[in-house]
Amino acid sequence: MNILHVTAECYPVAKAGGLGDVAGALPKYQCRARHNAMLVMPMYQTAFLEKNKWEVHHKGRTNSGNYFFDYTIIKEKTNKLGFELFLVDINGLLDRPKIYGYDDDAQRFVAFQIAVCHWLTDWKVKPDVVHCHDFHTGLIPFMFKYCFNFRPLAKVPTVFTIHNAEYQGWMSWDKSMWIPEYDIWRAGLLEWKNVINPLASAVKNAWKVTTVSPSYMHELKHNSNGLELLFEYEKGKCIGILNGIDTEVWNPKTDKYLEAHYSSLTVNKGKKSNKEMLCKTFELDIDKPLFIFIGRLVHEKAANILPDTIGSAIHQLNKEVNFLILGSGDPHVEWLLEQLKKIVPENYNCVIGYNEQLSHIMYAGADFLLMPSRVEPCGLNQMYAMRYGTMPMVRRTGGLNDTVTDIGDEGWGICFNNAEVQELVNACKRAMHVYNNPKVMTALRKKMMKIDNSWENTVDKYIQLYKSVLLN
Ligand SMILES: Nc1ncnc2c1ncn2[C@@H]1O[C@H](COP(=O)(O)OP(=O)(O)O[C@H]2O[C@H](CO)[C@@H](O)[C@H](O)[C@H]2O)[C@@H](O)[C@H]1O
16 A cells, blocks of 8 residues: 655654654654655754765655745655655755744645645655645645645545644635635535634544544543534544554663663663663662653643642652653743752752753663643653653643553552642652562563564554444
């Protein structure tokens, strides 16, 4: 089957979060299952672009409203990622160092989607299915069906995966001029609550819609940042498929970012070496349990409760715990986390920013991973942590619910119900209890490392889904 993924991120080309991890792994494992998966994304200015060899695959000229532009599709020459990788170059618009965060992001991603549609219209062999990810690609299912210029794509099936429904890409109606001329009677299929809503549009127009865990699919009908009724209405074409993890990138035996490798047999020794390195670098006491948080410092991740939680836990647990945070996001939370260094320097440290290598060393060296997320469509961090023998401490929501079982229910993690400071502190107290019982801790580490969350288990679910649309 010929599958084309369309996405704004893909590890290791350009990654801001979990979307990048999934987009870098799913096509690779689809190819291993003998399908022809390809991926197209914007051409940002990244190290990956400079370090690899490219050939020009297609050149075209099109427009987004009054903005006429030339675009070039380049293809990576060696299949380095295990699948064919195409980048869309639009001079001045996409070729920038960051993925997101520019004032004209909306226009950038609309132009990207138009270029992809324009290219595919010209391409003689059409993919069997086009798989779009998150709102940056959410207008594509509509454009395929209703833009006059893209008529040859009208029958190409589209699947849309929601990695995060909190971000919907809202645009006021005056931006509709950016979208190539379309059947005006279908304008309602672009909007939700009187604004253009690319995520809602994708849910309406894609042939199938998936979320990255079954629990999250269920939750969206009750809590989806305004789209609850839409998900209820469209539930017939929606399905939750749990993410996998790339067990080659995330493997403590071979991880290229680690100096001390280990397996479940050598887990205590391996984790100790990595913890030593972390504790030395961040001036923390190796004998105390190390709790970490890695991720975007935003409301949905409940990052705002971290500063108080850390302060209270250090106090209530008589300074017998250490915390290390890696992340960036809300400037106020960043500031509070920085200030905390001055208050509890012996038990806490943080790195504000994005650091792929450090994240791997932290998963390997920590004892516990905090994930108090208010919303978590799937969550990869807890699965990485488990693979590295680090106990996940999670709020029971979304994909966290589907992947972590509490130690009280014969599981391997610590679960709690509310994103509140004292609940998280209490969870730390339970964690301390386990930590102080080395035999139990070791057994749990070995147990969680054996859990198989690999993509091999999941790929077939997507293939079955694609097949169901091909039969229509
Ligand atoms: N400062 C930093 N430095 C280094 N690495 C960092 C980092 N901040 C985050 N990361 C990395 O980014 C990834 C985060 O993945 P998650 O799935 O946990 O969250 P995210 O909200 O980005 O993804 C969304 O999409 C994914 C994929 O579908 C869903 O699992 C998730 O629930 C949904 O919110 C991990 O690889 C993590 O290590």
